[in-house]
Amino acid sequence: MAGALDGIRVLDVTIWQQGPMTTALLADFGADVIKVEGPDTPDPGRSLVRYEPRPGGPNAYFETHNRNKRGIVLDLRAEKGREVFYRLVERADVVVQNFRRGVARRLGIDYETLSSINPRLVYASASGFGLEGPDAHRPALDPLAQARGGVMSVTGEPEGPPTRTFNGFADQIGAFLLAYGIMVALFHRERTGEGQMVDGSLFQATIAAQAFNITSFLMTGTYAGQPIPRISRRLTSPLWNHYKAKDGRWIMLGMAQLGRYWPTFRQVMHEATGVLLEPEHISIDWMRTHPGDLMQLIAKLDELFATKDAREWLELFRSRDLLCEQVQDYSQVVQDPQVLANRMIVEYQHPAHGSLKMVATGVNLHRTPGSIRRPAPQFGEHTEEVLLEHGFTWEEIEELRRQGVIGPRPNA
Template identity: 35%
Template sequence: MKKALEDIVVLDLGQIYNGPYCSLMLAFQGAKVIKIEPLKGENLRVRRKGDSHELLMLNSNKRSVSIDLKSEEGKELFLNLVKKADVIVENFSLGAMDRLGLGYEDLKEVNPQIIYASGKGYGLEGPYANRLAMDLTIQAMGGVMATTGFADKPPVKAGPALCDFLGGIHLFGGITTALYQREKTGEGQLIEVSMHDAIYPTLASALGAYYSSGGNVPQRTGNQHSGMATAPYNVYPTKDGHIAILCVADRQWQSLLKAMKRDDLLSDSRFQSNVDRSANTTIVDEIVTDWTSNKDKLEISDILIESSVPHAPVLSIEEVADDQHLIYREMIREVNHPVEGKIKVPGSPIRLSDSPLEEVIPAPLLGEHTEEVLQEMLNLTEDQLELLEERKIILQKDENDFQKVY
């Protein structure tokens, strides 16, 4: 079965999370993704001894080519690859690719059909564009930290790297949209996604409360609803941990009361509607806590499943790492890495019935496919490759040491 993006060639200059996650989604849909790295490897290889597990998680189904893009010969090799490519993915700091002479205007000169996808912290233009950006700084500037944590405590970052990954998946969406448009126009184009832009819509609850209340809304509400507009909506203590419970409909609240054997509250005027309950959030939380605190979280979960009340036990990272649902869904995939042995990496959250992800291939070692790709795409001879390696323009696989630089 032919994969959805099987004929697409992607040159991936992504680093850390943002760019690599975008290109991982492209690879999972069948694109030929060639990871272009410096001779020492991208940042996730450089900043830790050996390949970090994060790198292994985000670079499956790719090939690695190691080229010194700061050298004229390395730049020429890359431009020749661009002529054969469909997509460029990069998330370097603003202006880095232009300084190398490899910005969009440069690349479209050699390939007018190229789709150039640029992931940035604050975009290519705007008052913040020149600021250095990482997930933490975007969380700070974008309102995520202001809405995370408890009212009487300092702002807290969200645990996951939300901004990096939201930026990466929006970049994937931009690329696939541009590929569709290219089918009609024959022309490539520049795509840019700002992590700061991508995170803004996630503040819908907080912003909705802000605008509807005339600006009178708490910034941090702990585990309660961001706009304090739903109750119950919280994480409640149990005998062995915590459980999240929320009721977005009156019938769910009524079901919860019955599950808690508190039928006496069904007609209580303080709790008849969501508006009533939100005005009495503290009391609602006390009622629910009285019930949950004497039971195990999975015991509560079984009761609430039967009662059709939205909830979830709070799972630890250890529990998530071996989650049976994620394993069944093939989001957790086990692969054999040539150095690390058996490791667990993500599958694809995007499911196409006619383009299934049949195989997850371990992330490449640095320069593992340099020889293969340059011979296949540029018809370089072994003598030419050997000369380039001797001059430290490329790094290619050695039979005994995959990461040896000559």
């Protein structure tokens, strides 16, 4: 089946996660993504971040962010290497890089240089803090963006220290947004013939992910309606809260409309425990003006939830259309019937490791679905193949290899 992006060629000059995940998303839908690595500077994700259960096992980090790509080794610091790259750019639709500010220009692969070769080129830059401002030159990894972007200040209980969310949060959001920007730029090019530059950063991704929360602060001085960044669950809505069940599992309630859901919830709790909760009516104003009573109510609910297993509570609440879910760990998530039914995890064949499972692309096209068709490339695996496609002869390829322009170096 043809992919939605069949015929789109992407030169991927990125490392780590934000940039590689951006291009992996394009590759999932059929784009021909060519990962470009230096002879003695492979993507650090190949070796510095490994979680395999046994030596020589699959590298989940690198496979996730580089599936469906081809890989070449090319020295962009050498004049001959840049000449090769320019020939690739002539037939490319997209270039993605995540060098620190100024590096691409020093290498001669900045937007101005490459767009003069191919005016239809969409050129994407992934950075740490954006391309302008006093810290545009500073490097960043995911936890630094979470820290500076305010995510850590609003995560966790108020009694605890600032808390990161999951590893790679800013990277993943940044990748989704940059891929979105590339697609918008390609759509614009389809209508006008014009290429353009697209840029995104880890820092901007964390801001964008908190759009309502930060806008709320700008408009009202509150944190999405809260007076302080982090409020204890003891002072949070009883219907927008989590409780520990008898079996040690946690239940999350997610009912924002207190007036709509509180009467039914109150009745269910009465039927299940014999306790009729007070007050009879509850509202945002009541919670704001009765903090002591609210804390007592949450404490009482903690006691009541501890009388039944999580599954019992789920069945009771769902039978009355009350919104709730169990907090699941990863071992439960990967077996969740909804995950399986919607093919959120897929299986593919790896030439070295056999059948592997991986999280699928996070959006579903029904005519041209994304898929995981090939593993991450070995270092320089497709160098000759790609150069031959771009008109290089075997004699030229061998000369480039002799000069050290292509192919890995012994210490790489």
